[in-house]
Amino acid sequence: MAEAPVPATAATAGGFASADVTTPSATRPASLPASEIEPPLILGDKAPGDVSDDVCGPIERGPTWLWWMAFLSAAITLLIGALCVSYQVATGIGTWGLNRTVGWAFDITNFVFWVGIGHAGTLISAVLLLLRQRWRTSINRSAEAMTIFAVICAGLFPLIHMGRPWLAHWVFPYPNMRGPLWVNFRSPLLWDVFAIGTYFTISAVFWYIGLIPDLATVRDRAKGLRKKIFGVLSFGWTGGARTWSRWEMTSLLLAALATPLVVSVHSVVSTDFATALVPGWHTTVFPPYFVIGAVFSGFAMVLTLMIIARKVMSLEDYITMRHVHAMCRVIVFTGSIVGMAYATELFIAWYSGSQYEQFAFNNRIFGPMGWAYGIMVFCNVVVPQLLWFQRVRNSLGLIFVITLLVNVGMWFERFVIIVSSLARDFLPSAWSGYTPTLIELGTLLGSFGLFFTLFLLFCRFLPMIAMAEVRHVTEAQREEASDDGHGGHDDEPLPAMPVASESSMHHFAAFESGASLLAAAREGRKRGLRLVDAHTPNPVHGLDPVMGIRRSRLPLVTLFCGSVGAAIALWFQYWSSASDWPLDVGGKPFDSLPAFVPVAFELLILCAGLGTAATLFVRSRLAPGRQTKIVHERASSDRYVLVVERADASVPEDALDALWDRHGALETWWEVRS
């Protein structure tokens, strides 16, 4: 899958320890120098401004008829689902086809399915960030959006499957009039609550933090109401060098938190089954099996969406065949692991010697729901193998069909696991079957309606490609192409930064690229200018030392918040279960420490992530609706503005202009510092 595999552990550790990310050369693996081996990631030789035009254009131009058609069908489907859910909530869970033996079917199948879909988004944005896969930048925004929408869809199902969603808050341990009676921290369903809640929160935060610079781009290009709205949404972003530095560190930290989180989420979901004693559920292979299945289905869904989106939103230059191929490789790789997991399950069932276990799998394959097992194996194991062939990988139509089939197959995998295991377990007298009702089918349909409605709204109103990151990639591409040595290091030691003067002026110079800005800044520093700030549409790597920006201490915040979260979680679970009101639950000891680990872990991630993000916002003074002075209207799009101050008169004012001109400054101006 990765051309230059970097061990995940090393990358994760590196996230905290190294400053690699701040050096541009590190983003390009040395083993992959020649662009002739593969076509460039972004086609069309995009300048930073082209990126803004291409991505913001569709948002600014207004919806096309194609968008309206898609949106209307999605909204109607959502409406159908809403009607079904309302009817179910008003009438009772009996409107589903469940029975005394099969207590879960479509509800939890859909839940696991949607959680799984979400995984690709996190994987693309977090894991590939850690693995320095630059191709992710074209798709990570929409993949993350997909994650959030999929988790919303997923979260709805546990909520409605109780039949009385107004009682949902009972799963939270809040002080109450019942003793207080706390919750059962031994229940995997409760772990789910924390895992899904954390997953949604951290994904949303990660996504939004990534979105802020692009929201600023839209804001700066817009007028009127749109400008106001995006002004509020962009938190007063000006693209300052220190903010970029913290922003990049925050992204890295959140990526480092999201990576174990995404593994934990589907592992926890799988414990809903793995910790139960139902034959066919009770199996230790489930956590990795579920995680890899989630990645598999998630990538298939991303690809499905991307194939449509690149066409509809004219983003062929950004989501190229190279991206498609990369994702195809991920799919065939994870699909093969899924096939392996199926084989392992069968082997273990045979090897266990347990009659119940053996029967569960015989029944799964040859019993009344054998057809579903057949669909599952065909779609998940057989079909993806086609992607080994170059010709298949080059056919978008075929890939589209394959990704759809993979998602059908993955839905059936969950259905087979849940329903066929429940329908026939220990006592033959209680065996039953299952047939879905129209209400259930409508609810499933409605969840797709919700997903696509949200996704289409996202496409319509938010930049669906991470412009800042793509600019960074295109810039590197352009540098490679021109090979003008701008990206090279100048190891000459820099003089100390002068201190700010009493009263003086700020000089501004706008450049057309980060490289020009960096070169100008370096020279300015050498000339004894005080570099006040740089406002750039994307992070300019190498600028931090020139600007005299120290390495961020955000990792310490992360460590602290995470430790506090985990400690509180462990203490609270122990206190509520073993001390405040100990209850005999299934004969387990009051302090069931192993059972308390999942919630402690999720709270670790949640607190660490929220703490880091909050610190970023506080330190960089980012807040909703914050009004800031914009140095240049295009500083969020295609102008790289350097702000300097003459600390003393050693640099004459006219020499300053000459300096900027030498580095290709497009505009220069000055302002009296207020």
Next chain:
Amino acid sequence: MSTPQDRSWYRAPEQTLAPGTSEPDHTAEVRRVFLREENDDAGVSRRSFLRLVGFSFAAGGAVGCSRGPVQHAMTAMETSEDVVAGRAYWIASTSQADGSGSGLLVRCMDGRPIKLEGNPSHPLSKGGLTATSQASLLSLYDSRRFAGPQVDGQESTWAAADARVTARMDELRRQDGSLRVLTSTLLSPSTQAQLAELAGTVPNGRVVTYDALSCSAILDAHELTHGRRVLPHYDLSRAEVLVSFDADFLGTWISPAEFSAAYAEARQPDGESAHMSRHWQLEARLSLSGSRADRRQRLAPWEAPQALAALAADLAQKAGVSLPGSPPAKDALTASLRATLAEIAADLWSHRKSALVLCGHNDRDAQVLVNFINDLLQGYGTTLDLARPAQQRQGDDKALLALRTELLAGEVDMLVIGDGNPAYELPGFAEAMANAGTVVCCAASLDETAALAEVVCPQPHELERWDDAEPVAGLYCTTQPTIPSLRDTRTLRHSAARWSGELADDRALLMAYWSRELAPGRSSTGTVFEAWFATVLERGWVDLYGATPSGPSVMTQAPVGDALRQIAADAPAASPSGDHLGLVLFPTVGLLDGRGAHNPWLQELPDPVTKTVWDNHADLSPATAERLGLSQGDLVTVSLADGQAGAASITLPVLVQPGQHDDVVAVALGYGALGTDRFTNVGPAWLEGENTIDAGETVGENGAMLLDLDDGQLRSDGARVTLSATGGRRELACTQDHHSLAVPEHLAPKGGEVRDAVAFLSFSDLQHDPHEAMAGAHGGHSELWADDHGKGEHQWGMAVDLASCTGCSACVVSCQAENNVPVVGRDEVRRHREMSWLRIDRYYDDRGDGDVTVAHQPMMCQHCGHAPCETVCPVLATMHSAEGLNQQVYNRCVGTRYCANNCPYKVRRFNWFDYPREDRLQNMALNPDVTVRSRGVMEKCSMCFQRIQEEKAAARAAGRELADGDIQMACQQSCPTQAIVFGDRNDPESALSKKLAVARTYGVLGELNLQQVVHYQADVRNDDRTGEKSHG
């Protein structure tokens, strides 16, 4: 659901006013209290209803009025003056719901009965109570009951009804007209006497007694052989070998609760005094008794007389008695049947004096042979008692046929129908009754007979009336009212007295009868009698049989010869040929002959063998179904062949029934009753929900139309029928889909897989080495965790002895009544959403010869110590009590259903809907001690938590220790065989601890180490072949 006629279902004694005075109407009050139809205004509450009830007790006593509802009711446990709101009290009574006169303890609270339980002191039922009797509570609160007398189909008054009847009777007397009183067997001696008196007031008057489930042939046969037309009182406890020809004595035959208790007494496989009767069952369909038999042989009804003849011949030979006729030809019976009969003969002969042959065929010739056989085995005086006969069946089929002929000929001027519903239960009676001059009936609600009657004089429910019963000669049982009459009703005795010109009230009539006929000294009056009667009432029964047991009665041999000749003559014509099948009509455990048809508890009670609900069906053996190309659910029309009885036919879905005779189609009686369309909307209504029955239809079809009375014997079996598929289908509602412990063959590993949920032993293996016999049935018990939980003083537990359990399902209804378990309707059951907390798993084990061995296993929450349900609940809605019980907290449950998924026994029940209760009046039967669960809530067996608490509180209040046996579970209390034991595992002397110590004890799915507190004792069959097919 309320109809205008609901409006007067409650009558307080104040309503007993002088004629002409306007009656106060309490209906509105009661509606406010119970139905909450109006917002409670100040002062109107449940409490005001209590005042009303309290007053009714007082007023009833003080006024002694003519229609006084409760007068001097004697409670069994406490005296009536300490009736305290919210505290239960018990009234001893007698159940006649299943016709057996079982002892009853009525649990009442706040002035109304809420639960029926067995009276442990009762000499016949010994605390057992059948499902039908249990469920009769609900019939009390049946909104379909008549509000008062009906004349010409209109609501009327007693004065008008009496005027009409007495006018007609005066006419009869003047014109020498004929009066016929037709009633099903009356256990009440006082009512019988009153009816006889009534018939006597008309020159041409006669009482005709019938039984829809007729045993007339047994009575007739005894008249021939012993000179007395009586039904012997069978003592199954003394039968070491019991052979039953199609008599379902554990399910429906004569007195199932009593027989089950006695049967269990003869089968005690444990300990020093281990003994076990051997039970042979020869039958056409798989009955409940057949499912429990040690050895079972499929036998078509037309083969039975010849089989009996062969058996008689064999035994006569062994006894050295010459058979008073020729034995049947050898080729009349198959070789395997002959071999079985030889084995039976040897078994019987070796146990003579303690052997018993029963025969359920209403065939005089066969019954004569049965008498002959029982006489040869010297059973009279030991296993059969003629000196003190049973009175539970008194019907006379010949008289019934004569009445039908008279009716058809228009020779009956007035027909008074007492108990029973002949227009529904008897073939041809609906048409015949149309020719009677005047029909008066005493039906409580609109049934087929009442629809034809000119005057209807509704009878009170047995929980509302004074009554007596004499189920066995000399054993007198009493019935007391437990609630003021809900409707304006009058007993048959009272009506008959009125029409005979007596003006005394009902209680006075009863007292007069008792004082005249039964009281010690036969003449005691006043306070002496009152005091004695009070003691009788308090206990519920008195044994007044004074005679010493008579010696063996002498049998006349002559009829045996006639019977043998007749059987030989009938033999060629008896068996169906060609496309014909033999029809077997049978009563079901719940509905019997139809008396339970309006009872939703019984309609939804899974049949103990077929596990179907809300339907009757045409049962076919698997081989026959395959031969005819029919599968379960196919609709077939069952028509009587060659124009018998007007070529009646009914259309029913097919049920494939293993263990049934291949040449037989079996159809349950009791279905298709008028007015069962009330159950159309019994289940929840939703988008895809289907009605329980189509509007205007009945639940099932009435099989009684196919009964045959033409030769003076009400025959339920043997008629030749043809089957034709209609092409339609109706999916049966069945609570169990997979019927075997063996998993489907194509899914099993090589050699097949049999689940060991039920342990099965042979008696000989058990005696040889009980521990070896049970090897493998015990799971390992290694502990992963230290047990740091506090334990209460008690550790409750339960044992279910499968060797005693007959599968009769009394416990299922008992649990439903105790725990307010809702009725959900056919569609919901079809969707496998029945709510019953206690189910009885029934497994077939194919013996390979078309016959099956059957295992019954009551299954309820096992209250696991390591409960899988508890760990998975996110909100702690289910957890463990310090006393070792798994508790479900309804108001904490959010409804994830995870617990139900993780329950390996699948005993948890989810409220998929808010279940509408079809008849809001029936909500009065709800147990106030148990929450009614709303939708979205999980529920399950609570181990009758409320009973535990009640007894603990009582013991605490009395300052005593809780004694073993103080607490009885609802299922346990009424179990006729006492197969269920509840108690404290901490007490080594408790009955439970002793039961758990026997070697047969095992836990279901023991290998999961769930540490459940419900244990089972392995099923034991007295059949050496059992070991070969053992599942242990």
